[in-house]
Amino acid sequence: MKELLILGIFTMIGSLQVSYAQAARNNYKEAVFAGGCFWCMEAPFEKLDGVQEVYSGYIGGHIKNPTYEQVSSGKSGHKEAVKVVYDPDRVSYDELLGVFWRQIDPTDAGGQFGDRGQQYASAIFYGNAQEKKAAEEAKARIEKSGRFKESIVTEILEMSEFYPAEDYHQDYYQEHPLKYKTFRFFSGRDRFLDEHWEESENDLRKRLTPLAYKVTQENATEPAFRNAYWDNKKPGIYVDIVSGEPLFSSKDKFQSGTGWPSFSKPLEPDNIVEKTDRSFFSVRTEVRSKQADSHLGHVFPDGPQPTGLRYCLNSAALKFIPAEDLKDSGYGEYESLFRNGE
16 A cells, blocks of 8 residues: 555656746747758757757758758759757747857858758748748848948748758768868868957957047946936937847836936846856945856846846947838837837
8 A cells, every 4th residue: 555655646746847837838939040051050059048949951842851862953942951949938039030140151142061962051930920020130130230332131931841951961960070070171061160250359349439448348438427328318218338138118217316317127038148147345236248258337236116226237238229220221120119209
């Protein structure tokens, strides 16, 4: 009897664990991206916290269950792509978009790097209107960034059936590390990405003002009351001066009397990273941007309710996007915040 009771308890615990795991899986979402050779697209996504699995496969063609030979020849109409299964509570679709763009040449309509043909052209496959809007706005931001002289030609297409590739293509970079590294090196992908996406220190110095560089890269603090936004009352949002990631809204800005722009909460909490700062013989909470790792300022527990927080930031780390310019600047998703005039 005792043994049966123990067995029953373990069975119940096991059932609860299975149910919990199933519930977690039901919360996962999927995103599909085409960026040339799918071997080279798996690794960057699998490194992200919150990504559960990445599958290589084919999408967008007219043949059911295509083979690699049919796709690579261009006869099936499919593109090589990756399906990213992710937990939206830990990594956002916008973050996935950011990783995608930094793996490709968005100006190449004829393929990607050493792989030529429409089957290797870059594309984002959206599953709903929200994803489509996010993809279009991310594309618009890149177009307006001036990073590329040529037009951005990456397609934004409606999701269709995704067919997993053959087993030997899955996790190729892990199963065949030497072949993968050799292929990737000779394709020219890394050289392009380093040149166009990873800014060197000198490039960053050229793009930013001396003060913006000191603040974002060297943790400097600009003078109080002598900065661009401390008294700015216009409606709009504030983005990272380095990466353009949305950070704060004018709707949460308040007059703190400190001489620096102050906010009661972030516009996008996932774009904010807080770290302990022990400099100047005190303990403070530093605020940095997630994507660019820019030093922004500090957060203090003396702000207005309901948050009770004061995000005290450097204007030099920010770029202000007026409400009337949000759509044209690639931030149209935030227009609704200001439709009533503020």
